[in-house]
Amino acid sequence: MADTTVKYEKTKGLTDKPLSYCPGCTHGIIHKLVAEALVDLDVLDKAIAIASVGCSVFSYEFFNCDAQQAPHGRACAEATGIKRVLPDNIVFTYQGDGDLASIGIAETIHAANRGENITVIFVNNAIYGMTGGQMAPTSLPGQKTTTSQDGRDTAWTGNPIKISEMFATIESVAYLERVSVHDPKNYLKAKKAIKKAFQYQKEKRGFSMIEIVSTCPVNWGMKPVDAMNWLKEEMIPVFPLGVFKDKGADNE
Amino acid sequence: MAKVLMKGNEAIALAAIKGGVDAFYGYPITPQNEVPEYLSKHLLANGKVFLQSESEVSAINMVYGAAGAGARVMTSSSSPGIALKQEGISYIAAAELPCLIVSVMRGGPGLGGIQPSQADYYQATRGGGNGDYSLIVYAPETIQEVVDTIKESFDIADYYRNPVMVLVDGLIGQMMESVDFDKPVKERFLPEKDWATNGTANHPGRRNVANSLQIDPKALEEHNEHLQEKYKLIKKNETRYEMVNFDDPEYVIVAYGTMARICRSAIEMLNKEGIKVGMIRPISLFPYPEKAFDEIPKNAKGILCAELSMGQMLDDVLIANNGRHKVGFFGRSGGMLPDPEEIVDAIKNFSERVVK
Numbered sequence: 001m002a003d004t005t006v007k008y009e010k011t012k013g014l015t016d017k018p019l020s021y022c023p024g025c026t027h028g029i030i031h032k033l034v035a036e037a038l039v040d041l042d043v044l045d046k047a048i049a050i051a052s053v054g055c056s057v058f059s060y061e062f063f064n065c066d067a068q069q070a071p072h073g074r075a076c077a078e079a080t081g082i083k084r085v086l087p088d089n090i091v092f093t094y095q096g097d098g099d100l101a102s103i104g105i106a107e108t109i110h111a112a113n114r115g116e117n118i119t120v121i122f123v124n125n126a127i128y129g130m131t132g133g134q135m136a137p138t139s140l141p142g143q144k145t146t147t148s149q150d151g152r153d154t155a156w157t158g159n160p161i162k163i164s165e166m167f168a169t170i171e172s173v174a175y176l177e178r179v180s181v182h183d184p185k186n187y188l189k190a191k192k193a194i195k196k197a198f199q200y201q202k203e204k205r206g207f208s209m210i211e212i213v214s215t216c217p218v219n220w221g222m223k224p225v226d227a228m229n230w231l232k233e234e235m236i237p238v239f240p241l242g243v244f245k246d247k248g249a250d251n252e
Numbered sequence: 253m254a255k256v257l258m259k260g261n262e263a264i265a266l267a268a269i270k271g272g273v274d275a276f277y278g279y280p281i282t283p284q285n286e287v288p289e290y291l292s293k294h295l296l297a298n299g300k301v302f303l304q305s306e307s308e309v310s311a312i313n314m315v316y317g318a319a320g321a322g323a324r325v326m327t328s329s330s331s332p333g334i335a336l337k338q339e340g341i342s343y344i345a346a347a348e349l350p351c352l353i354v355s356v357m358r359g360g361p362g363l364g365g366i367q368p369s370q371a372d373y374y375q376a377t378r379g380g381g382n383g384d385y386s387l388i389v390y391a392p393e394t395i396q397e398v399v400d401t402i403k404e405s406f407d408i409a410d411y412y413r414n415p416v417m418v419l420v421d422g423l424i425g426q427m428m429e430s431v432d433f434d435k436p437v438k439e440r441f442l443p444e445k446d447w448a449t450n451g452t453a454n455h456p457g458r459r460n461v462a463n464s465l466q467i468d469p470k471a472l473e474e475h476n477e478h479l480q481e482k483y484k485l486i487k488k489n490e491t492r493y494e495m496v497n498f499d500d501p502e503y504v505i506v507a508y509g510t511m512a513r514i515c516r517s518a519i520e521m522l523n524k525e526g527i528k529v530g531m532i533r534p535i536s537l538f539p540y541p542e543k544a545f546d547e548i549p550k551n552a553k554g555i556l557c558a559e560l561s562m563g564q565m566l567d568d569v570l571i572a573n574n575g576r577h578k579v580g581f582f583g584r585s586g587g588m589l590p591d592p593e594e595i596v597d598a599i600k601n602f603s604e605r606v607v608k
Contacts (some may be wrong), residue, residue: 015459045453048321060461066449068320068462071343074313077305081317081325082449084301085275089451106314110306 013039017061024224026214027123028053029181030190031062033166034094034121035194038065041202047090050075054096054114055129063094071127073104076111079118090201097138098128108163112207115172119197120209122163125216126235133219137161137198140238145219160238164211174206176245180213180236182228189241205214207247211227255432261286261425263433264328264354264418267402269294270433273352274323275301277314279333283422287328289435302508304557308333312353320348320462322448327352331372332363335380341415342381344465345479350409352402353387353417356425359586367512368423369526370543373564376419377538384476387485388412388490389522389537391419391508395429397535404437412486413441413447419537420519421560423510423589460526466535493541494533497523501530503599504548504577507558508534510589517547518595529599537565542572554578554594554602558595560586570608580605 013035021027038044047065053072060067070078075093083091100108100122111118127145128134135145135152138160142151147232164178175197179190190212197208213235215227222230243249258266265287268276269513276291288304295302301318305311311327318325329337344351357372359365378390388408392398399418405416430436449460466472496512497519498504512533522529532544548555555577557569573579582598582605584590588596598605 045456048449048451057465058467060463064450064459066460068317068449069347069465070316071313071339074309074316074340077310078317078320080303080305080310081275081277081314081319082321083317084303084314085318085323086321086450106306107310110310114303153504163411208496250337 001037009180011035011039013044013064014062015064019062020058022218024217024227026181026212026216029187030121030123030212030214031059033194034092035063036191037198038090040195041198043090043198043202046088047092048086050079050091050093052095052099052134054092056094056096056123059094073099073102074107074221075099076102076107076116076118076120078135080111080114080116083116083118087117090198092121092195092198093121094121095123096129097122097124097126097136101163102137109167109170112167112173112209113172115206117201117204117206122209122211123214124211124239125214126164127216127219129216129219133182140234162239164244167209172206173209174247175200175208177243178211178213178241179237180231180241182215186241194202200236200248211239213241255430257428257430258395259286259426259428260292260395260398260420261356263399263431264402264425265294266433267399268326268352271403271406272324273300273326273406275318275325276327277303277305277311277318277325277327278327278568279305279308279311281330281333283358283425284328284330284354285596286425287354298537305398308339309339310337312337312344313559315348315351316340316344316349319344320347320449322445322450326352326354328356330344330358331360331375332358334372334375338380341379341387342383343464344387344415345381345387346383348408348413348414349415349462350560351415352405352409352414354402355417355419357419358419365587366422368421368560368589369585369587370421370509370560371564372564373420373559373561373584374536376417377540377568380403385479386538388414388416388486390421390492390535391537392393392535393509393512393533394429395424396431398424399431399433400435407440407442408490410442410445412482413606414482414486415443415466417570419509421510445532490536491539491541492535493544495547496533498529498530498547499528500549501528501604503527503529504552504555505529505531505558506534506565507531508537508557508565511560514590514592515595517592518599521592521596522599524573527599540568540572545572552577554580556580556582556598556602556605558582560589566607578606579608581607
C-alpha cells in the first residue's frame, strides 16, 4: 500500500449527501460536471447555486457551495437579485424543463435579455419527473405521459418548445449550447460546454445557458439503457445538439 | 436637513435611501410609480441597485435572492401587484429573510380602481401566500410617520429576519406634506448576517442555504413552531398604536392610516358638540394592538370601526373587543373618501351601525 496513486476521487464540488435521483437518470452526471467546472475554475467558494422546483429541488444539498432554493420557475429572478448585489460572485441556476420552459419562461427570457451575468444549467428530459411523469412543454409529439396517455396531441397541446433555438434570437445571450451526456463523446462535449459557460461568467461576458438533453427512465417507463437510446434516436432529432450562440467566438 | 415639502411616494423612496437600502426591484403600477421613478435615479447614481423587473412575480423573487445574499432590499407595489407577490412573500417569510415591502393600496377587487382604498388589510395581515406566516405590518398616517417607519423598517426586518410591510394608500402616496428626514432611528443591536449566501469564501467551513423546503414533517412543524415563537416576540416588542383624545370617551373609534386622519376631524367636531369620542389608531396591523382595547372605559357606549373597506379590520376589532362593548362599523370603498360629517353622523346614530 506504500505507493498508492490517486487516479480518481470524487469532486470537492459536491457534498457527501447521497443524491436523491432515480437510478439511471442523468442528473447525477450533470451535477458532477457542474461541480467539476466550479472546482476547475477555482470559483467554488464564490459560487451560489439556485435550486429550482422539480427533481433537482434538493440540489442545494448536493452542490458544495452556498445555495438558495427558488419557488417554481423563479430561479432566474432569484439569481438576478443575487448577482446584482454580488456581481463578483458566480451565480448559477439548475432547472428542469417544467421549471424553466413552462412556469419560469418569463423569468428566464428576461434574465437572458438583460444579459444577466449568470449561468443557467437547463436539464431537458421532456417530462415532469418529480410530480410523476406529466406532459411537459418539451414532451415529444405522441409521447405518452400521465397527462397525455394516448400520446401528446400537438393539435391540442402544441409542439415541443425549443428553448435553445428561441434564446439564440436574444441579443444579450453570450453563450448557448445544447449538449447531451448519453455517451462518452457527448459527455466530454458537455463537460467542455459547462466549463466554458462558467468561464464566460467569470469573465463577465453575460448570460450563458447550457441545455442538456436528458433521460427520465422511471417516468418514460424504460430501462436506463433503453432511455439513453430513446434520447439519441427520438429526442436529439427534435432537439439537435450544438452551439447556438457564442459571443466570445464571434468576437475572436 | 430642515423640513422639506415632499410627495408621499417620493418620501418613501428617499426614506429608504436614508434607511440604507442597497437594492430595489419592482414593476410599475399606479398609484406608487413615483417610488421606483425616484429610486431609479438616485440609487443608480450612488452605485446601488435599481432594477425594473418583468413582473411583480419576478420582482419579489429578485428581492428573495438579494435578501438571501445579505443586502438591504425592498420592493413597492399596489394591490393587484402585491397579490402577484404573495407567492414570493410566503417563501421569504419561510426562509426568514429580511426585506421591506411597500404597499400603496388602491381600490379592488380585481383591477378595481386607482383611487385610495384600505381594502388590502386582509392581504397585508392575513396574506395571500400559503402557510402559517406573518409579516410585520405598519400603517402610518402621515408622511412624517411614513418616513420614520420606512427608515426603521430595515432594522426591524434585519433584527427579526422577517419581511416588513409598510401599508399606505394612494392618498398618502400622492399627497404632499412637510417632512424631516433626519429624525433619529431607535438604536438596535443588529447581529452580523452570518447566514447570507455570499459564497463560502466569506464563511469558510460552512455552507449557507436560503431555503423554505422542509420535506421532513417533524422538521417542518418545528420550523413553524419557531416562526410562531418569533411572531410572539414581535407582538411583545413591536406592537404600536396611538390613543387619540382618550379622556374617558363615550365612544371609541378605531381607524388607521388615511381613515384615522378623517376621523380626527370628526372627533374634533363631535367634541365641540359635547360628545366625548376617542380613537385607537393601530400603527402596527400585525401585531394588532389588542391591549389598547383594555383601556376603553367599562361604561363606554360603543366602538366604531372605520375603514376604507367593507369590514376587514373589523375582524381584529371584534377579536380585541372580545364581547366587552357594542361594535359598530363604518366603511366606504373603491376610493370613495368620506367627509368627517359622515363619521359624526355614524357616531350620533351608532345604534344603526352596530354589527355585534
